[in-house]
Amino acid sequence: MPGQRALSEPLRSFVEELALCVAANGDRGPALLWPEDPMTLPALQGLFRPVRAAPDAGATVPGGPVTEELAAELGRRLHLKVRPSFCLLSPESPVVESAPNAAETTLTVLEGACRCVLSRADEDPAPAPSHPLGMRLRSGGTLFVPRLHTYRLSEIHVPTTLLRLDLEAAG
Template identity: 35%
Template sequence: MDFEPVSEGAAAGPGRFVRDLALCLSVHRDRSPALVWPEGIDDLVADASGELPGLTGPLGTLLGCEVTSSALSLPVGGRSDGDTVATDLVLLPVRGSCRGRVGPLPPGQGFAASEHTLELRLRIGEALYVPRGFVYSLDSAHTPCRLQVLALHPARW
């Protein structure tokens, strides 16, 4: 992976964000969940209307995989559950905040590198990496919460 330094004066929001996220994923991918505070996310979120544009291509290039994006809305008091049997995910709040839990799949349903559950408050400016073999739940939104979900699909040879 080639991580070029980004100059301070450059319009570096998306570039720094993608670089920092890719660097974190290069360390944690297939190993464990991770919470990262990528540089440049504040500028992206300030300009976004519920979506962070232009991330999938550059991130996919750095990671050597296909990256797709979708949106997830969590109403006040709502809950969302998911698993990562087929692909890794990155959850990026772009509006509001919520509680997040990430833990291994139940025994017999897949492999997880960790046996522990991670609990946190997921806020704008943070990116939560959920590797394959884990389940996640999002709840306790005090205001409507919107997340961009990046799916990191395995490379196809």
């Protein structure tokens, strides 16, 4: 298509792995993905993203042109509409919670780290570290959050940037 940018090999590899992860897990449950290509994280970190201004508690901002193309390619593979955004977290950020919805989501940590607790939308996410779906997300990891699940991000000790991809039925 005119105006389309070709994704680099590491980004194409990421899209392929992410598409397989989403297709394999679907409504079965959450999944954690670590890309096979060692150049994937540097390529993702090189995406245009907003400059971090003053600490803005869990600010979510839209993705740039290459991020849009990455989302479009993932959407083509999955036959879904994919909306990209960045979530900027700082140590001053309060706990960030998602609202339950009918969309699936992926969260890729581009830099930093945070604790994530997942639960089904009809359950209260326990803040205790022993929660069976609690984990520490670090740079390079991608978490697949199935529909009707919520997540809570906390324990943000350094500036953290997440690439969020919302997967919705194409309509």
